[in-house]
Amino acid sequence: MKLDKERFNAWLNDDPDRLNGMEEMAEIPYPPRERIKEKRQELQERIDAQPVGQISFLSRKFWQRVYSVFAVICCAVMTVVLLSTVAELPRFGEYRDTINELTERYIVSGLKETGAVNIVAGIILDYRAFDTLGESFVLFCALNCVLILLRIDSSDDVRHHELYFNLAHDDILRKSALFSIPIVFVYGIYVLLNGHLSPGGGFSGGAVIGAGIILLSIAYGERASGALISEKVFKTVCCCALAFYGVAKSYSFFTGANHLHSIIKPGTPGEILSGGLILPLNIAVGMVVACTIYGMYRMFKKGRF
Amino acid sequence: MKGLLANYEEAAAIILFCIGFSTLLFHRNMLKKIIGLNIMDTGLYLFLASMGYIDGARAPILTDVNAINMADYINPVPSALVLTGIVVSVSVTAITLSLTVRLYSKYRTLNLDEIYAIARRTEKEEF
Amino acid sequence: MDFICNFPFFSIVLCLLSAVVCSVLSGKAARRLTLCVEFVLVCLALTLLVYTVRTGESFNYTMGHVGAPWGNELRIGVLEALMASAFMIVLFASVLGGGTYIVRDITEKKRNLYYILLNLMGAALSALVYTNDIFTGYVFLEILTLTSGGILMIKSTGKTTLAATRYLIINLLGSGLFLLGVILMYDLTGHLLMEFMHGTVSELEATGEYAMPLRVTTGLICAGLSIKSGLFPFHRWMPDTYGNATPTSASLLSGVVSKGYIFLLIKILYRVIGTDSPAVGAAQNVLFVFGLCGIIMGSVSALRQESVNRMIAYSSAAQIGYIFVGIGLGGHMGFCAAIFHILTHAVTKPLLFLSAAKLTEASGGSPVFSNLTGAARRAPFSAFMFTVGALSMVGFPAFAGFISKLFFSVAAVTHSSAQSVVTLCVLAVSTLLNAFYFFRTVIRIYTPSEDVSPLVYKDWGFMVSSSLFLILNLVFGLWSQSIYRIIVSGLRMLA
Numbered sequence: 001m002k003l004d005k006e007r008f009n010a011w012l013n014d015d016p017d018r019l020n021g022m023e024e025m026a027e028i029p030y031p032p033r034e035r036i037k038e039k040r041q042e043l044q045e046r047i048d049a050q051p052v053g054q055i056s057f058l059s060r061k062f063w064q065r066v067y068s069v070f071a072v073i074c075c076a077v078m079t080v081v082l083l084s085t086v087a088e089l090p091r092f093g094e095y096r097d098t099i100n101e102l103t104e105r106y107i108v109s110g111l112k113e114t115g116a117v118n119i120v121a122g123i124i125l126d127y128r129a130f131d132t133l134g135e136s137f138v139l140f141c142a143l144n145c146v147l148i149l150l151r152i153d154s155s156d157d158v159r160h161h162e163l164y165f166n167l168a169h170d171d172i173l174r175k176s177a178l179f180s181i182p183i184v185f186v187y188g189i190y191v192l193l194n195g196h197l198s199p200g201g202g203f204s205g206g207a208v209i210g211a212g213i214i215l216l217s218i219a220y221g222e223r224a225s226g227a228l229i230s231e232k233v234f235k236t237v238c239c240c241a242l243a244f245y246g247v248a249k250s251y252s253f254f255t256g257a258n259h260l261h262s263i264i265k266p267g268t269p270g271e272i273l274s275g276g277l278i279l280p281l282n283i284a285v286g287m288v289v290a291c292t293i294y295g296m297y298r299m300f301k302k303g304r305f
Numbered sequence: 306m307k308g309l310l311a312n313y314e315e316a317a318a319i320i321l322f323c324i325g326f327s328t329l330l331f332h333r334n335m336l337k338k339i340i341g342l343n344i345m346d347t348g349l350y351l352f353l354a355s356m357g358y359i360d361g362a363r364a365p366i367l368t369d370v371n372a373i374n375m376a377d378y379i380n381p382v383p384s385a386l387v388l389t390g391i392v393v394s395v396s397v398t399a400i401t402l403s404l405t406v407r408l409y410s411k412y413r414t415l416n417l418d419e420i421y422a423i424a425r426r427t428e429k430e431e432f
Numbered sequence: 433m434d435f436i437c438n439f440p441f442f443s444i445v446l447c448l449l450s451a452v453v454c455s456v457l458s459g460k461a462a463r464r465l466t467l468c469v470e471f472v473l474v475c476l477a478l479t480l481l482v483y484t485v486r487t488g489e490s491f492n493y494t495m496g497h498v499g500a501p502w503g504n505e506l507r508i509g510v511l512e513a514l515m516a517s518a519f520m521i522v523l524f525a526s527v528l529g530g531g532t533y534i535v536r537d538i539t540e541k542k543r544n545l546y547y548i549l550l551n552l553m554g555a556a557l558s559a560l561v562y563t564n565d566i567f568t569g570y571v572f573l574e575i576l577t578l579t580s581g582g583i584l585m586i587k588s589t590g591k592t593t594l595a596a597t598r599y600l601i602i603n604l605l606g607s608g609l610f611l612l613g614v615i616l617m618y619d620l621t622g623h624l625l626m627e628f629m630h631g632t633v634s635e636l637e638a639t640g641e642y643a644m645p646l647r648v649t650t651g652l653i654c655a656g657l658s659i660k661s662g663l664f665p666f667h668r669w670m671p672d673t674y675g676n677a678t679p680t681s682a683s684l685l686s687g688v689v690s691k692g693y694i695f696l697l698i699k700i701l702y703r704v705i706g707t708d709s710p711a712v713g714a715a716q717n718v719l720f721v722f723g724l725c726g727i728i729m730g731s732v733s734a735l736r737q738e739s740v741n742r743m744i745a746y747s748s749a750a751q752i753g754y755i756f757v758g759i760g761l762g763g764h765m766g767f768c769a770a771i772f773h774i775l776t777h778a779v780t781k782p783l784l785f786l787s788a789a790k791l792t793e794a795s796g797g798s799p800v801f802s803n804l805t806g807a808a809r810r811a812p813f814s815a816f817m818f819t820v821g822a823l824s825m826v827g828f829p830a831f832a833g834f835i836s837k838l839f840f841s842v843a844a845v846t847h848s849s850a851q852s853v854v855t856l857c858v859l860a861v862s863t864l865l866n867a868f869y870f871f872r873t874v875i876r877i878y879t880p881s882e883d884v885s886p887l888v889y890k891d892w893g894f895m896v897s898s899s900l901f902l903i904l905n906l907v908f909g910l911w912s913q914s915i916y917r918i919i920v921s922g923l924r925m926l927a
Contacts, residue, residue, distance in 0.1 A: 067665075071330060079323040082612075085648045086315045087308030089619060093360040095376070100622045103380050105502055107365060108373055113498065119365035119378070123385040128624075130495040130504035134559065134571035135392045137448055141552050141575055142396030144455070144545050145582040149403040149593075153541040198366060203392055235456060242452045250445045256497035257441065258433060269370055296399050300406065322612060329605060338601060345608050349615060356619050382618070386567060390611070393574045397604060400578060404585065404597050411590045417597075424594055 008171075115266025115275040116196040124201075125278045133249050136285055140242060143292045152303035170219075177219035184212035192286040196275035202282040206289025213294045222302070229294055231305035237291050241284040248277055248284075314355035321348030335405040335415045339398060346394035350387045357383030436483045437491055439476045440506050440516075440562045446472065447555035451548045459543025463531070466547040470524040473554060477520045481513040485918060490925045492564060501628045507564035511771070511922025515695050516561045521904065522687045522778050523554055529786045529897030530680030537587040537678040546586050553579040553684070560692050566614050566704065567624050569696055573610070577603045577660070580689045583681040584673060595672040602669050603660050610656030616649040617704065626703040633705055643711075650711040654719060657697040661690040663719070663756050664726030667749035671737070674745035675799075679789035682741070683782030686748040691774045694755055698767065702926040707762060720760025720851065724858050726753025731865035739799040740788045743869060744781070747825065750862060751777045754840065757855060761843045768919050769839035775915070776824070776832040776908060783901040784821040786894060790814035791877060801873070806881025815877050817898040822870035824905050827863055832908035837863065839916075 090096040106119055106127065114122035124132045192205025217225035229237075255262040267274035298305055309316050325348055328341025357380035365381040367373060405415065412420045450469045454462040484490065490509030492500065499505075527550060538546055556575040563569045581603070585596035618624060620642055621632035636642050659666045674682040705712050730750030737743040751773070758770025792799045794811035808815035824831035837859065844855035908915060 068331070072327075075323065075327045075330065078326070079320070081648055082319045082323065083309060083316060085616070085645045086312050086319050087306070088642065088645055089308075089312060089315060089616075092312045092314050092355060093358055095359055099359075099375070099380055102501055102622060103382060104375055106381055107367075107375055107378050111367055111370060111373070117367050117370075119367065119381045120384045120388065123381055124388055127496065127498055127503050128385060128565075128567075130565075131389050131568050131571050133448070134568065134575060135389045137451070137552060137555070138393050138396045138571065138575050138578065140451070141549065141578045141582065142399045144548050144552075145400045145578060145585070146403045148542055148545050148582060148586050149400075149407050151542070153539060199364070201388075203388065239452050239456055243449060246445060246449050246452065250441075252497070253441060253445075253495045254438070256503075257438070257494045262497070300403065322608070326605065326608060329601065329608075335597070342604055342608075349608070349611055352612075353615055356615070382624075386615075386618075389567070389571060393571065396578065397574070397600075400581065401597075401600060401604075404593060404600065407585075407593050408590075408597060411593065420594060424591060427590070 111269050113266065114196075114278065115269055116278050117269055118196055118198060118201075120199075121196045121201050121275075121278055121282075125196075125281050126276070129249055130253070132285075133245065136242065136245060136288060139289065139292055140238075143238075143295060146296050146299050150299040150303050173219050177215055181212055181216055181219075184215065185209060188212060188286075188290075192282055193272065193279070195282040196278040197270065197272070202285025203289055205282070206286035207293060209286065210290040210293030210297075213290065214297045217294075217297070222298075225294070226305065229291065234291050234295055234305065237287050238295075241287045241291075245281060245284045245288070248281065252277060314358075315352055318348045318352035318355060321345075321351060324348075333417045335401075335408065335417060338417075339401050339405065342401065343394065343398060346390070346397075350390055353383040353387050353390070357381070433491075434483070436479060437493055437508075439480050440508050440558065441493060441495070443473050443476045443516075443520075443558045444555050444562075447551050447558065451551035451555065454544055454548045454551060457544055457547075459540055459547070462544040462547035463527075463534075466550055467524070467527060469551065470520065470527060470554060473520045473558070474517065474524050477513060477517040477558075480508060481510070481517050481918075484508060484510045484513045485921075488921070493562075501623055501625045504568055505564040505625055506562040507626070508562055509922055509925035510918055511926055512561050514918055514922060515691075515771075515774075516558055518775050518778055519557050519561065519688045519692065520554070521900070522782055523550070523557070523684065525897035525900045526680050526683040526687065526782045526786070528893045529782070530678065530683070530789070531893045532891055533679045533789055539588070542586060546583060549579045549582040549586075550684075553583070553689075557688060557692050560696055564626050564703075565624050566617065566626060566629065566700065569700075570607075570611055570614055573660075573693070573696065574607060576689060576692055577607060580681075580685055583684065584677050586681075587676070587678050589676070591672070591676045595669065595676050598669045599673050602666055606656045606659035606666075608656070609652050609659065613649050613652030613656055616645060616652065620645055620649065626699070629704045630706060633709070637706075637709055646705075646709075647711040647714060650705055650709075650715050651718075653700055654697065654715045657693045657700075658719060658722070658756065661693040661697075662749060662752050664722050664729055664749065664753060667726060667730065667752065670749050671733075671742040671745040674748065674785070675739065675741040679785050682745075683785040686745070686785070687778045687782045690748075690752060691778055694752075694759075694770075694774060698759065698770070699926065701759070702767075702923070707767075707927070713762075716760045716762045718760075719756045723753045723756030723758075723760050724854065726750065726756065727858055727862045728753075731862045731869070735865060735869045738801060740792065740801065740804060740873060741785075741799045743873065744784050744788060747866070747869070748777075748781060750866075751781070751825075754836075757858075758840060758843060761847050761851060761855065763843070763847065764920075764923065765839070765843035765846050767923055768916065769836065769843045771919050771923075772839050772908075772912075772915065773836040776836040776905075779832065779901050779904040779908065780821050780824045783817055783898055783905075784825070786898060787814040787818040787821065790891070790894060791818060801876060804873070804877050805879050807877040809880065810885060813895065814898075817902065818877065819874050820902055820905065822874050824909070826867045826870050830906065830909050832905045832912075835909055835912040 106123055110119045110122045111117065114126040116122035188205050188208035191200035191208055192202060195201030195205065213225055213228060252262060252264060264276045266276045322345055325341045325345025329338050329345060332338050332341060359379050362379045363377055365378045408420060409415055412423050414420060446469055450465055454465060457465065490507060493506040495504040495506065534546060552575055556572045556579060559572040560569060560576060563572065581596050581600045584599060585593055617629060620636065621629045623629045623632060636646060662670055674686060701707055701712055727750050730746050730753055734743045734746035734750065737746060755770045755773050758766045758773060790811050791804060791807040791814050795803050795807045824833040827833045827837040840859055841856060844852040
């Protein structure tokens with residue numbers, strides 16, 4: 001008990017010795033800010049040591065200066081032009097021309113055609129589903145780029161500066177995480193499953209769940225979150241969900257374009273099992289997003305799973 | 306000027322866009338560039354959202370299925386576009402941040418000018 | 433509807449799915465899958481080209497159950513099919529030809545990621561070419577940007593990371609402007625499909641409403657896409673990027689990625705705003721001036737470079753300038769010349785990049801000129817291919833480059849006097865400069881030198897792909913009339 005109190009006081013006083021991850025801190029002789037300052041000074045000296053020509057008409061520096069002045073003027077002109085454009089646009093908050101047959105059909109017959117009470121979900125996952133398909137592949141592409149840049153493949157390439165702050169054994173964080181993580185997960189799943197009925201959907205629900213997994217990983221260490229999502233699970237879930245998304249949507253595109261009979265029915269509006277493909281697609285997208293967010297976090301933190 | 310005041314939300318969005326754009330263009334620090342990128346995108350989404358807004362109308366989630374009145378709801382298309390756009394900007398942010406991590410671990414600075422200076426010096430060694 | 437009409441949709445979905453499958457494959461298997469998929473894409477696009485030329489009209493393909501203007505749509509005409517075929521052939525041949533360098537530059541565990549990105553790039557390019565919806569265009573434009581950044585940064589040296597950073601930042605500025613343009617366009621028209629936007633835009637123009645916002649929107653879209661494609665003064669990322677990337681990435685970036693953006697611009701100018709609109713006229717004049725500056729600055733800078741990669745990169749900047757001069761001259765002939773030059777450049781630049789990489793490899797790995805002396809004795813086939821590429825770029829008769837320069841001159845002559853004189857002068861000067869810096873290199877690689885140790889292995893991939901590029905160059909150069917007719921009918925369908 002006494003120990004706990006001591007630790008609590010130390011924690012309140014921000015005593016670094018009580019924080020975990022001190023082994024890494026010991027390697028760093030003084031805080032990063034000063035190191036950077038020193039580094040910068042050293043660099044500046046080296047740059048100064050190089051011979052600097054007069055700023056003449058032909059020198060690189062002169063043109064750089066002209067360039068930046070020109071760019072500043074361009075930005076200022078752009079701001080003025082854009083603002084004067086905005087002044088001529090239709091008035092804010094008024095009923096305007098963009099309310100046309102497009103929006104009319106979305107609102108009036110959206111429910112009948114897609115089965116989604118949430119019109120926006122109906123638009124992004126049914127009427128304009130091709131955009132959304134592209135969008136989830138943007139995320140996939142970003143994930144691959146992050147893997148390219150940050151994944152560590154060989155054991156000799158270890159990042160040293162990573163664990164400056166490690167909160168894995170912080171008591172307050174652990175206790176509060178214990179309470180909040182289930183709520184976060186339940187909320188995320190709720191948002192995910194009700195995407196066609198209320199605000200939310202695959203992307204937002206997936207982001208909430210992903211954040212929950214990250215919180216788990218911060219509070220209880222990577223072994224806890226690793227038990228939930230290992231590299232194998234990560235790969236399987238991402239690939240299966242994306243492939244399902246691609247195949248399901250291709251089916252509906254193909255039947256739609258060729259005027260074939262589709263087996264997908266909108267269902268009864270307002271019920272959880274309605275909205276045709278929207279619910280399964282939301283689940284697939286949610287899984288991809290949750291895995292992607294967590295995967296990116298691991299890449300930034302450690303470089304591997 | 307009167308038009309600007311009437312369209313105050315769009316004007317604010319455009320000002321945000323321009324702030325973000327110039328930050329992305331002029332700041333030499335990678336992190337500030339990324340912040341600029343996010344401000345720019347947020348400005349665009351604010352612009353979209355304010356474009357779809359109609360005074361007194363609700364979000365496009367149908368409450369009474371039997372009596373759908375067009376005038377009750379805001380324009381749902383900009384909201385759908387914002388949703389698509391947000392994911393794109395998240396992805397771009399992730400990539401630029403990981404590039405920053407790589408650059409920092411290689412050159413130990415976030416300032417692009419300094420990185421160029423170091424890179425130019427080591428250029429001849431690394432072909 | 434004929435079954436062939438499904439082909440554009442098939443090619444997009446095939447690429448997306450094979451990208452997903454590649455993420456669980458090893459590098460070697462991923463390469464095989466990617467090559468197969470790209471070969472299929474080439475076949476699909478060529479079939480479509482034949483089909484559209486034969487039927488003589490374009491068709492729309494609804495993506496989903498709800499038709500226009502509510503759903504997404506693809507639209508395929510002769511020009512789209514032609515562009516898609518050219519892009520897919522270049523994609524296939526660059527991946528085939530650069531195989532040894534992919535193995536050299538990319539660690540084994542990351543190789544499958546490279547092929548994922550190449551597949552996504554194929555999907556993005558097809559979608560960008562075929563799309564009829566401006567916001568779909570934006571989404572796939574972003575995929576194209578991110579994949580092209582990804583194939584740059586996969587070679588993990590500090591310089592490529594830096595080059596990729598620079599490339600991405602410039603591209604993000606361009607995307608921001610383009611997205612703002614798209615949003616404003618939606619605000620003005622209330623539609624997202626191109627022909628419906630065009631309908632509202634022509635109504636607005638007839639009544640004179642929103643004249644200023646329309647101009648600004650056109651300007652934003654043009655600025656965004658031209659920044660992304662590397663028009664002067666935003667061309668300065670090119671030498672670093674092309675000079676340091678693995679050769680396949682360099683040839684893809686210069687050969688297809690920047691062309692994808694330009695084709696989208698041409699499509700928007702034709703199908704959304706309409707080329708006879710005054711807003712487009714103003715934008716064209718600006719693009720014309722920057723294009724001319726790009727030609728001159730690119731050629732002069734290429735002259736001053738010390739390494740062959742950077743020289744080819746600056747030459748790319750000059751070629752982008754040519755294309756924008758064509759767009760800026762406008763009119764029927766101007767756009768025709770621009771599109772023909774897109775094709776020419778797409779089949780010539782990859783050839784130059786790949787053969788320069790071979791020559792560099794044969795000369796010990798450093799691309800500086802002094803090192804390349806006598807490279808032709810060490811790698812005779814690559815030297816021959818490099819010479820072919822150089823001749824085509826300079827505009828030697830019988831090659832594609834000659835015809836595109838001819839088209840530019842015709843476009844200039846049929847135009848108003850002031851612009852035509854300036855264009856002809858710049859064309860003449862830049863051809864001279866081109867000839868100077870390319871022949872300097874060719875003469876250097878054919879100069880005999882003492883140490884001759886030829887490349888020992890035979891690279892079949894490179895041989896096949898460079899022969900393919902050579903044949904395409906000859907086809908564009910010798911059968912230019914039929915290509916011209918295809919482009920003309922395509923432009924007519926586009927409007």
